[in-house]
Amino acid sequence: MFRSRSRAKKAWKIFLILLLTGLVLFPLSAKEPLNAIAVPLTEIIKVPLTIVSLIEQTLEAGGKALQSLIDLHGKNQVLTDELARLKIEHNRLEELAAAAERYRTLFDFQQHCPYPTVVAQVIGRDPTNWHRSLVIAKGERDGVIAGMGVITPLGVVGRVLKVNRTFSVVQLILDRNNAITALVQRTRDEGIVQGVENGRAMMKYLPPLASVESGDVVVTSGLDDRFPKGMVIGIVNRVEKKTATPFKSATLTLHADFSTLEEVVVLLATTPLDGRDSECSMPHKDDGEGGA
Amino acid sequence: MKFLVYGGVVLLIIPFQVVVVHRFAIEGIVPDAVLVTVCLVGLWRGEFEAVVLGLVLGFLQDLLSGATVYLNLMTKPLIGLAIGIVGRTPLSLIRWMIPILITGISFVSGLIILFLLQASSSEMDVVQALLSIVLPQALYDGVLGAIVLLATFRLFPTLHRRVWNP
Numbered sequence: 001m002f003r004s005r006s007r008a009k010k011a012w013k014i015f016l017i018l019l020l021t022g023l024v025l026f027p028l029s030a031k032e033p034l035n036a037i038a039v040p041l042t043e044i045i046k047v048p049l050t051i052v053s054l055i056e057q058t059l060e061a062g063g064k065a066l067q068s069l070i071d072l073h074g075k076n077q078v079l080t081d082e083l084a085r086l087k088i089e090h091n092r093l094e095e096l097a098a099a100a101e102r103y104r105t106l107f108d109f110q111q112h113c114p115y116p117t118v119v120a121q122v123i124g125r126d127p128t129n130w131h132r133s134l135v136i137a138k139g140e141r142d143g144v145i146a147g148m149g150v151i152t153p154l155g156v157v158g159r160v161l162k163v164n165r166t167f168s169v170v171q172l173i174l175d176r177n178n179a180i181t182a183l184v185q186r187t188r189d190e191g192i193v194q195g196v197e198n199g200r201a202m203m204k205y206l207p208p209l210a211s212v213e214s215g216d217v218v219v220t221s222g223l224d225d226r227f228p229k230g231m232v233i234g235i236v237n238r239v240e241k242k243t244a245t246p247f248k249s250a251t252l253t254l255h256a257d258f259s260t261l262e263e264v265v266v267l268l269a270t271t272p273l274d275g276r277d278s279e280c281s282m283p284h285k286d287d288g289e290g291g292a
Numbered sequence: 293m294k295f296l297v298y299g300g301v302v303l304l305i306i307p308f309q310v311v312v313v314h315r316f317a318i319e320g321i322v323p324d325a326v327l328v329t330v331c332l333v334g335l336w337r338g339e340f341e342a343v344v345l346g347l348v349l350g351f352l353q354d355l356l357s358g359a360t361v362y363l364n365l366m367t368k369p370l371i372g373l374a375i376g377i378v379g380r381t382p383l384s385l386i387r388w389m390i391p392i393l394i395t396g397i398s399f400v401s402g403l404i405i406l407f408l409l410q411a412s413s414s415e416m417d418v419v420q421a422l423l424s425i426v427l428p429q430a431l432y433d434g435v436l437g438a439i440v441l442l443a444t445f446r447l448f449p450t451l452h453r454r455v456w457n458p
Contacts, residue, residue: 130363161358161360259320
């Protein structure tokens with residue numbers, strides 16, 4: 001019985017070998033019947049293959065997109081931080097550039113001004129609504145004393161009212177208690193420039209026959225010892241004559257914007273330094289490289 | 293401890309009034325943070341502390357202003373005294389009355405300063421000063437007082453309970 005079973009196995013083996021050899025060695029035409037089965041089978045198998053392939057491709061693309069999104073998020077974070085840093089840096093540099101420009105203007109002004117001066121930073125403004133003043137970061141230590149004139153390249157600012165060791169209070173030309181002797185540049189009519197209630201300045205006590213007009217430039221007269229003669233105060237805005245007084249008065253438009261002043265120049269003396277012209281004004285733009 | 297707190301208040305309020313408050317100016321009018329501080333201290337801590345604080349703050353305010361007379365040194369302790377007395381009345385228990393009280397006190401204080409200045413300078417236009425300085429500042433002080441009150445009660449709710457539920 002065992003012998004017959006081993007013979008059958010041997011017969012099957014020989015049959016399989018012959019079949020495989022036959023399939024390989026058979027001519028192509030002989031494979032036609034197999035192909036007839038294979039074609040529909042491949043068509044059927046093609047559907048899940050395509051689906052799986054599509055899923056695989058989609059997953060791969062999704063993975064890549066996710067990865068790139070993660071990368072982008074990281075890069076975006078880095079760039080956002082960088083942008084914020086650069087914005088701060090840009091603001092800082094803009095502020096520095098503006099300060100440098102202001103200091104350059106003040107330096108040029110100082111160079112062209114024949115009087116000894118000191119540049120002071122504005123650190124505060126009047127804590128009440130009743131007076132118009134500035135607090136500057138220069139005091140007795142820097143040679144500032146009460147009564148000194150304070151100017152900017154644009155014109156007269158006021159006078160030093162109170163002095164401490166390291167800071168001073170400057171009474172603005174707009175203050176009601178401040179008065180500066182002035183004259184109209186064109187007509188040479190003299191008067192007194194004084195602040196009025198609503199934060200404006202007026203030139204009072206102009207002669208009744210003065211031919212002052214709107215647009216005339218008002219400068220310091222040099223009669224008091226705070227300001228040298230010829231420093232610009234402002235421009236005549238409107239001339240008026242009240243019936244109660246024999247004098248004319250004129251409202252002025254001042255050159256300097258006192259609400260945004262950041263630096264001022266304190267006149268330490270009103271006598272020119274040796275060998276220098278007594279004119280204290282801003283150099284013209286066409287003076288050359290350093291003249292702006 | 294109390295001295296330290298008041299010292300801190302002085303060191304905070306004066307630079308705030310001189311340097312920062314001008315950024316909030318409306319038509320050139322700035323609120324008086326010193327007045328509001330003295331008022332609130334008067335309401336919460338009584339007239340004695342308000343008067344002393346008013347003396348110190350008023351003196352410093354005059355030192356840093358273009359004033360030639362010590363107007364704030366005179367008016368700020370008076371404000372502290374007045375508001376301290378009002379603070380003992382049931383009026384101060386009504387929360388929304390506080391900004392109105394501050395407005396009133398600021399207005400009266402402005403009037404005192406106006407007449408003192410008018411006495412020293414005959415050229416002063418009283419009506420214009422009243423309309424362009426005294427009145428707007430009183431209103432602004434009331435608004436600032438209301439803001440400070442709200443902020444204080446948000447930050448320190450226990451203070452709120454202590455003040456209005458003693």
